[in-house]
Amino acid sequence: MSFWLDQALAQAELSNDCLAEHRAKSLEALRATPWPTRKTEAWRYTPLLSLDNSVIDEPNDNIDYPGSPEGVELIELFFVNGKLQSNINVAVEGLTIASLDNLNDEQQAVAKTVCQSAKPSRHLFGMVNDVLAKQGVLISVADGSDIKPIIRLVHLQNGGQSHVRHLIKLGQGAKVSVIEEYRGEQSFVATSFSEFDLGDDAVLNHYRFGLQTGAAKALAGCHFNLANRSQMHSTLVSFGSVLSRLDVDINHAGEHALATQNAIYLLADKELFDLHSNVEHMQPHGTTEENVRGIIGDSAKAVFNGRIHIHRYAQKTLAELNNRNLLLTPKAEINTKPELEIYADDVKCAHGATVAELDNKALYYLRSRGVSEQDARIMLNFGFINELIEQMPAEPLCEWLQGELRTRFGDLRTQLSVEG
Amino acid sequence: MTSKQLLTVKGLQAKVDEKDILKGLDLDVKPGEVHAIMGPNGAGKSTFGYVLSGRDGYEITGGEVVLDGKDITEMDIEERARAGLFLAFQYPVEIPGVSNLEFLKAAVDAHREAQGLEPLSSKDFLKEAREASKKVNLPAEFLKRGVNEGFSGGEKKRNEIMQMLLLKPKLCILDESDSGLDIDALQVVAEGVNSMRDGERSFIVVTHYQRLLDYIKPDYVHVLSDGKIVKSGDASLALELEAQGYSWLAEMREADPEEMHREVSE
Numbered sequence: 083m084s085f086w087l088d089q090a091l092a093q094a095e096l097s098n099d100c101l102a103e104h105r106a107k108s109l110e111a112l113r114a115t116p117w118p119t120r121k122t123e124a125w126r127y128t129p130l131l132s133l134d135n136s137v138i139d140e141p142n143d144n145i146d147y148p149g150s151p152e153g154v155e156l157i158e159l160f161f162v163n164g165k166l167q168s169n170i171n172v173a174v175e176g177l178t179i180a181s182l183d184n185l186n187d188e189q190q191a192v193a194k195t196v197c198q199s200a201k202p203s204r205h206l207f208g209m210v211n212d213v214l215a216k217q218g219v220l221i222s223v224a225d226g227s228d229i230k231p232i233i234r235l236v237h238l239q240n241g242g243q244s245h246v247r248h249l250i251k252l253g254q255g256a257k258v259s260v261i262e263e264y265r266g267e268q269s270f271v272a273t274s275f276s277e278f279d280l281g282d283d284a285v286l287n288h289y290r291f292g293l294q295t296g297a298a299k300a301l302a303g304c305h306f307n308l309a310n311r312s313q314m315h316s317t318l319v320s321f322g323s324v325l326s327r328l329d330v331d332i333n334h335a336g337e338h339a340l341a342t343q344n345a346i347y348l349l350a351d352k353e354l355f356d357l358h359s360n361v362e363h364m365q366p367h368g369t370t371e372e373n374v375r376g377i378i379g380d381s382a383k384a385v386f387n388g389r390i391h392i393h394r395y396a397q398k399t400l401a402e403l404n405n406r407n408l409l410l411t412p413k414a415e416i417n418t419k420p421e422l423e424i425y426a427d428d429v430k431c432a433h434g435a436t437v438a439e440l441d442n443k444a445l446y447y448l449r450s451r452g453v454s455e456q457d458a459r460i461m462l463n464f465g466f467i468n469e470l471i472e473q474m475p476a477e478p479l480c481e482w483l484q485g486e487l488r489t490r491f492g493d494l495r496t497q498l499s500v501e502g
Numbered sequence: 503m504t505s506k507q508l509l510t511v512k513g514l515q516a517k518v519d520e521k522d523i524l525k526g527l528d529l530d531v532k533p534g535e536v537h538a539i540m541g542p543n544g545a546g547k548s549t550f551g552y553v554l555s556g557r558d559g560y561e562i563t564g565g566e567v568v569l570d571g572k573d574i575t576e577m578d579i580e581e582r583a584r585a586g587l588f589l590a591f592q593y594p595v596e597i598p599g600v601s602n603l604e605f606l607k608a609a610v611d612a613h614r615e616a617q618g619l620e621p622l623s624s625k626d627f628l629k630e631a632r633e634a635s636k637k638v639n640l641p642a643e644f645l646k647r648g649v650n651e652g653f654s655g656g657e658k659k660r661n662e663i664m665q666m667l668l669l670k671p672k673l674c675i676l677d678e679s680d681s682g683l684d685i686d687a688l689q690v691v692a693e694g695v696n697s698m699r700d701g702e703r704s705f706i707v708v709t710h711y712q713r714l715l716d717y718i719k720p721d722y723v724h725v726l727s728d729g730k731i732v733k734s735g736d737a738s739l740a741l742e743l744e745a746q747g748y749s750w751l752a753e754m755r756e757a758d759p760e761e762m763h764r765e766v767s768e
């Protein structure tokens with residue numbers, strides 16, 4: 083085990099809430115799990131040393147709140163250093179939002195079924211989060227309810243340790259949009275896991291903006307269960323930091339489900355970002371489309387592991403995964419590994435990973451109109467990412483996010499003028 | 503018209519991928535003139551445009567190019583554009599993710615900066631862009647789309663003309679801006695060009711068809727063949743070519759023993 087984990091577990095009070103059984107199970111499993119080394123496949127490129135070695139900043143309440151996207155109705159909840167800031171006060175028909183530490187009996191029953199339903203037990207920090215997360219929300223959308231406002235869960239942190247868990251249940255035919263947003267650049271540890279359980283015919287629009295950077299140590303997961311004919315459209319945007327890891331699981335537990343996932347990572351300095359994505363097609367007629375694009379500058383390092391597992395009975399599956407990377411400097415690094423496991427014979431599957439350079443013809447075209455080479459490179463890099471941003475279902479969010487990312491591109495500006 | 507030259511091309515030689523394409527091309531363009539360049543496929547017409555624009559990989563191996571009194575052969579692509587050179591492409595590229603509007607504003611502002619002007623306000627720019635798109639009959643929604651993304655062949659050509667309207671270059675080179683256009687679009691392109699004729703601005707119009715020249719009246723028509731201008735005349739030459747085709751070029755080459763020997767040895 084690690085010093086960090088020992089300490090974290092020692093400080094955990096094993097309260098007797100509705101998820102106590104889940105916690106106990108994970109604690110046991112965690113004790114039996116060896117701490118990853120460089121030989122542990124799932125952690126091969128992502129050393130965890132910084133957890134044990136770095137000094138954690140003292141958290142304080144003096145924190146800047148980010149602006150909100152305009153032109154869209156929002157239900158906003160803020161978590162500062164892992165604690166929910168205000169009372170939840172939502173009056174939207176068909177929608178329940180409750181703090182995990184304050185659930186009524188009915189809500190407790192829902193929480194118990196969603197917790198650990200979509201997240202497989204193998205994720206190390208998922209188990210840590212199982213044991214330690216006391217904060218977070220339960221979101222439950224009643225059968226057939228179409229929730230208009232977008233739920234925005236904003237997490238701000240400037241120190242300490244935080245463990246947050248969100249459990250989201252969509253009833254049959256329910257529709258909802260959820261943004262998870264994470265920010266902070268100080269030295270802190272955050273485990274943030276969320277599970278989404280979609281009923282038959284449910285539709286989820288999901289956004290995860292993992293904008294933690296700098297000295298943040300961010301360990302996270304997003305896990306989805308798809309029932310018959312349900313749909314999820316997910317956009318992940320991630321910056322890198324000293325340690326940044328995201329595990330995604332999409333489980334086609336019903337037939338005719340559709341999952342689209344667009345993931346973007348933008349890394350600078352010595353940052354690291356590691357995305358492990360796993361799609362399980364367990365039932366026939368499922369469709370998955372994943373587009374993963376990254377821009378990596380300085381001596382940053384990205385890790386992408388994209389696995390698609392098509393089980394024996396999952397006939398007529400359509401699955402596509404595409405990973406494209408732009409490296410801005412010779413020291414920038416990408417470790418990309420596609421893993422396809424297909425046990426059904428009647429499926430269509432495509433899987434590809436490339437390390438691309440900027441399109442020279444496009445560069446010439448822009449310059450031939452008077453745009454400087456540096457600006458043209460920035461435009462093209464931004465365009466590479468923007469193509470995925472523009473596919474987000476909520477247009478006002480696109481503009482807001484484009485603004486956020488432009489700042490990031492500003493940071494990368496000098497490198498973008500260097501020959502890719 | 504003044505006797506000043508806007509563009510002087512003398513003995514221009516250029517190669518691409520170690521292959522000589524332009525082999526001593528001469529062309530003089532005075533302010534306000536319209537020159538048409540015709541010639542068989544593969545003659546080097548597009549190459550001429552690329553070489554003038556400074557495209558990477560198109561290497562000048564001899565001759566000179568002077569635009570508005572300045573040698574442009576050592577300038578970067580963007581400097582040439584800001585100096586007033588504009589090439590409407592035969593095959594404009596699609597750039598998904600980069601919005602037309604953002605691109606056009608960056609281009610216009612870069613031109614303004616070169617002229618010592620402030621960037622346009624978003625509002626003023628939008629107004630200009632809308633007017634330009636109207637002129638070439640492209641719905642304003644096209645401004646929001648990715649650069650040429652999913653545009654039809656004709657829409658791409660009109661987008662090129664729209665850029666020309668916005669950038670107000672001194673020398674416009676149109677590389678087959680008429681190909682793939684329906685009859686109405688052809689008129690739109692021609693009107694775009696004609697509306698910009700002011701006695702100072704010059705045009706080099708590369709085309710295979712006399713039809714465009716009915717709308718845009720050229721002062722000179724040149725035949726480019728095998729990397730050189732081999733024949734020049736007035737507008738009537740285009741009609742002649744339409745009637746005769748280019749078979750006479752082969753005869754002309756046969757009559758030139760030096761040329762013949764070179765072809766055999768190649």
Ligand SMILES: Nc1ncnc2c1ncn2[C@@H]1O[C@H](COP(=O)(O)OP(=O)(O)OP(=O)(O)O)[C@@H](O)[C@H]1O
Binds near residue numbers: 519521523546549592
């Ligand atoms: N990268 C290259 N490598 C080798 N040859 C090339 C390259 N690019 C162009 N060429 C050759 O240069 C010649 C001139 O091409 P260019 O495109 O300039 O012709 P064009 O006169 O514009 O023809 P068209 O009427 O078909 O548009 C052609 O023979 C072409 O194959």
Ligand SMILES: [Mg+2]
Binds near residue numbers: 548549592
């Ligand atoms: Mg051509």
